[in-house]
Amino acid sequence: MYDAGKIIPGLVIFLCLFTFPFWYNVANGKASQRPELVIDAAEKQCVESKEFMRIMHMDLLNQWRDEVVRNDNRVYLSTDGSKHTMSLSNTCMKCHANRTQFCDQCHDYMGVTPYCWDCHIQPRESK
Amino acid sequence: MGVDRRGFFKIAGLSTLAGMAGKTSMDALAQGESRFAPNPEALHGKRWAMVVDMEKCKSKEGCKDCILACHQVHNVPDFGNPKDEVKWIWKEQYHHAFPSQENEYIKDDLKHANVLVFCNHCDNPPCVRVCPTQATWDRKDGIVMMDWHRCIGCRYCIAACPYGSRSFNWRDPRGVDEEEESFIKETNPEFPTRTRGVVEKCTFCDERLAQGLLPACVEACTEGCLKFGDLEDPESEVRKLLAERFSIRRKPELGTQPEVYYLV
Numbered sequence: 238m239y240d241a242g243k244i245i246p247g248l249v250i251f252l253c254l255f256t257f258p259f260w261y262n263v264a265n266g267k268a269s270q271r272p273e274l275v276i277d278a279a280e281k282q283c284v285e286s287k288e289f290m291r292i293m294h295m296d297l298l299n300q301w302r303d304e305v306v307r308n309d310n311r312v313y314l315s316t317d318g319s320k321h322t323m324s325l326s327n328t329c330m331k332c333h334a335n336r337t338q339f340c341d342q343c344h345d346y347m348g349v350t351p352y353c354w355d356c357h358i359q360p361r362e363s364k
Numbered sequence: 365m366g367v368d369r370r371g372f373f374k375i376a377g378l379s380t381l382a383g384m385a386g387k388t389s390m391d392a393l394a395q396g397e398s399r400f401a402p403n404p405e406a407l408h409g410k411r412w413a414m415v416v417d418m419e420k421c422k423s424k425e426g427c428k429d430c431i432l433a434c435h436q437v438h439n440v441p442d443f444g445n446p447k448d449e450v451k452w453i454w455k456e457q458y459h460h461a462f463p464s465q466e467n468e469y470i471k472d473d474l475k476h477a478n479v480l481v482f483c484n485h486c487d488n489p490p491c492v493r494v495c496p497t498q499a500t501w502d503r504k505d506g507i508v509m510m511d512w513h514r515c516i517g518c519r520y521c522i523a524a525c526p527y528g529s530r531s532f533n534w535r536d537p538r539g540v541d542e543e544e545e546s547f548i549k550e551t552n553p554e555f556p557t558r559t560r561g562v563v564e565k566c567t568f569c570d571e572r573l574a575q576g577l578l579p580a581c582v583e584a585c586t587e588g589c590l591k592f593g594d595l596e597d598p599e600s601e602v603r604k605l606l607a608e609r610f611s612i613r614r615k616p617e618l619g620t621q622p623e624v625y626y627l628v
Contacts, residue, residue, distance in 0.1 A: 306511045309503070310400035311574050323400070327554055356512065356556040358439075 272342035278332035284313060284321045295351070298325065326357045334360040405576035409594035411506040412485065412568055413623040414582075415602045415611070421589040422477045430480065431455070433584030434566070439557045441537035441547035450531040452566040453482040453581055464617055474628060480589070482581075483508060483529040483566035484614060484622030491521035491530065500563075506595075506623055507568045517561035526618050529565050536560045568592075595623070 238244065263269075283290050285297070301323040304310040313321045322328050333339045336359045344351060367375070421427075434440070434453045441450055458465075461479040485508045492502050499514035500521055522530045537557050540546050548557060555571065558564050569579035577583070582590045593602035602625075605611075611625040 302513060304400045306509075306513065308400070309402055309406075309570065309574060311403040311406070312401045314399050314401065322403075326556070355559045358551060358553045358556065360553065 272346040274342050275335060275338040276333060277335060280332055282317075282319075283332070284315050284319075284328075286316075289316075298329075298353075301325075325353060326359075330357075330360055335362055336360075337362060403574050403576070406574045407576055407578075409505045410596035411487075411594060411623070412573075413506070413593065413595045413602050413625065414482075414485075414568070414579075415591040415593075415605050415625045415627060416480055417589045417591070417605075417627045418474070418477060418479065419627065420587045421480055422473060424587055427587070428455075429584045429586060430581035430590065433580045436550060437552055437555060437569075437572075437580045439537070439548050439552055439555055440564075441533070441535075441557075442549065443535055443547055444541060448534045450533060450537070450564060452531075452564070453480065455479065456481045461614060462612065464615055465612065479626065481527065481529075481614070482624065483568075484527055484620065484624045485566075485568055487621035487623065488619060490524040490526065490618075490620060494520040494524040496520065503570075507570055509570060510563070510565060510567055512556070512558055512562050512564065515562045517563065519563060521563055526615055526620065527622075530563050531565065533558050533560050533562050533564065 285293075290297070301313065304313075305323050311323055313323045315321060330336070336354070431453050435442070435451075438452060440452055443449060455478040458475055458477045458479055461481050485506055487502075487506065489500075489502055489508045492500055492508060495501070496518060497514045497516055499511045499516070501509055501511075503509050517532065519532055522532060535547070536559065537547055538559075551557070569577070569581075572579060579590075579592055582592045591601050591605060593600035595602060595606075597603065605627065606625060609627045611627050613622045613625055616622070
């Protein structure tokens, strides 16, 4: 190989710089820091199981949105047979009233920015 | 020994039958119970309409009860500037609201009346025809509905609406003016705001009808000028009023079939 003395160190420097964000987060322990969710709910049980909500809440909310706005269906029949009004502001956020300590925790960790609250009003947080 | 022609047809016919039966039974099994239902308390209609009693409405000078109630419930911003104005329900001069009523010499109080106007929820809505994203559509009960999630702010509907019923959010409705005053004076947390770049209008309070409540303007009117009901129901109050008294509609010659009637 011609100019191996320049190319190989160059590649090494490039790889170091490229993967720097990963090393940086591993070094200061941010990667292993899992989001901590605080919930101060009146109800103990969400509309579906915790495991389902963790993975599927965004799909559920999209489906709720379409059913309410497009089909004028307002009531959701949960797997456990309970009925809930389909509304982000008036159902979800009555329990999950602390957006910064609940919703934003994972959204920030995952680097997603849902635009729900551009229109829907979040409850005022005391803290 | 191979299969003869007769045997082949038998097998083919039987397997087709078995396949069809299997598919039908699978389909029947797959149809589970629906997870979504309308609110049992909801008001149902086939053709919602509003009747505005102009005799009663003009009796109370400068009354804005219905306008304030609607705009408060729906978080309608007040930008304090007619150019950016967002309105769901407002008052319009008689000759602006009814330009096709050409009679020059009519009752003076009617001629100078301020007419309460809002979305006509047309039977044949031109706004729906032009919307490229189906963000606005004609519901089965006659309401011309808006889906703000889908609105891309192209404003075709504003151009198409002959009544000026649609407003565009040129500015952020959650913002503040020069004096740091919010555009939405008192926010209703149960109803969303809109964002900049979205069209909005009256929806005949679909969210209230779904809870079994009458529209906010009808409820707010202390004079009983506004009557809301189902035109397909011959026993409804709106039908009786229309049968008893003479009514006009805005720009009927356009063929949009407005569902807001004015008793004169």
